[in-house]
Amino acid sequence: MPVPIPGNPLGYTLVYAIDSPKGPVLVDAGWNHPDAWAALRGGLLSLGIEVGSVSGVVVTHFHPDHAGLAGQVREASGAWIAMHEADAALVKLMRGFAEEEHHDFQADMLRRAGAPAEEVGAAAGQRPWVPAQPDRELRDGDLVDVPGRTLRAIHTPGHTPGHLCLHLADADRLFTGDHVLPGITPHVGIYPYDRDDVDPLGDFLTSLERVADLGGDRLLTALPAHEWIFPDVAARAAEIRHHHEEKLSTLAGLLADRAEPPTIWETAAMMTWNKPWEDLPPMLRGMAAGEAAAHLRALEARGHIRRVQGVDPVRFQALDS
Ligand SMILES: [Zn+2]
Ligand SMILES: [Zn+2]
Numbered sequence: 001m002p003v004p005i006p007g008n009p010l011g012y013t014l015v016y017a018i019d020s021p022k023g024p025v026l027v028d029a030g031w032n033h034p035d036a037w038a039a040l041r042g043g044l045l046s047l048g049i050e051v052g053s054v055s056g057v058v059v060t061h062f063h064p065d066h067a068g069l070a071g072q073v074r075e076a077s078g079a080w081i082a083m084h085e086a087d088a089a090l091v092k093l094m095r096g097f098a099e100e101e102h103h104d105f106q107a108d109m110l111r112r113a114g115a116p117a118e119e120v121g122a123a124a125g126q127r128p129w130v131p132a133q134p135d136r137e138l139r140d141g142d143l144v145d146v147p148g149r150t151l152r153a154i155h156t157p158g159h160t161p162g163h164l165c166l167h168l169a170d171a172d173r174l175f176t177g178d179h180v181l182p183g184i185t186p187h188v189g190i191y192p193y194d195r196d197d198v199d200p201l202g203d204f205l206t207s208l209e210r211v212a213d214l215g216g217d218r219l220l221t222a223l224p225a226h227e228w229i230f231p232d233v234a235a236r237a238a239e240i241r242h243h244h245e246e247k248l249s250t251l252a253g254l255l256a257d258r259a260e261p262p263t264i265w266e267t268a269a270m271m272t273w274n275k276p277w278e279d280l281p282p283m284l285r286g287m288a289a290g291e292a293a294a295h296l297r298a299l300e301a302r303g304h305i306r307r308v309q310g311v312d313p314v315r316f317q318a319l320d321s
Pocket of ligand 2: 065
């Protein structure tokens with residue numbers, strides 16, 4: 001069921017319902033908005049499902065276009081909500097974040113990345129909308145509670161730390177969430193930008209290999225959360241890996257050519273985006289910086305570049321320069 005995301009170019013989230021003797025289980029729930037709620041209820045009704053009969057919602061990741069309506073479905077039906085434990089921990093953390101702390105976190109992160117003062121001053125003041133806390137936490141390999149079916153949680157970190165793909169093994173289908181989409185690549189960022197204890201892009205690339213191998217010698221049909229259903233998870237996963245490998249080697253080349261080691265902000269400005277850097281609105285520049293930071297960190301983790309010690313904001317240099 002396409003559930004609209006009002007005002008967002010992505011258009012809609014695809015919500016799926018899996019029948020079971022205990023009542024249908026939803027994969028994702030859609031954006032928290034009255035129009036989305038009406039579309040979800042209407043979509044379920046067209047399948048002969050009253051929202052009150054839903055037995056569970058398994059959320060691929062905590063983003064509001066996926067987890068948004070999960071709380072409302074739970075209120076209407078008493079359904080459980082399940083999420084990977086790493087995203088559940090993030091939801092808990094976000095719930096405890098005061099508005100003021102959110103602003104300081106953003107501003108400090110931008111400053112440490114080398115963003116200009118006006119950009120730091122314009123840091124988002126509003127805490128983003130926080131989804132409902134799940135009742136159940138999933139780990140890699142867990143079976144989701146869908147009686148009569150084999151639905152396995154596959155931990156695919158990268159887009160978020162706790163992103164899940166869900167393998168309907170009895171039907172050679174994979175609910176790919178935002179991990180593998182047919183036409184676009186998901187955002188993979190690092191927050192705060194200067195973290196050196198995680199490698200989301202490295203995790204994402206490993207997660208792509210993982211889902212590519214899942215089907216064995218059988219084709220695995222992708223049921224993604226956006227765009228359209230497509231027939232071959234492995235082929236698309238290989239394309240997305242290739243896209244990031246090219247981006248990584250281009251970035252390594254840019255760094256090797258620089259006389260002065262760039263900041264994260266300067267790196268983002270050098271990279272290619274779907275609009276010129278100056279034309280990106282501040283929020284998208286912030287996301288681009290997150291993406292640049294993830295690529296820098298992946299190159300660092302592979303031993304191709306290093307961060308210059310003792311400078312603030314942090315700067316990166318090619319290892320042989
Ligand atoms: Zn997402
Ligand atoms: Zn999404």
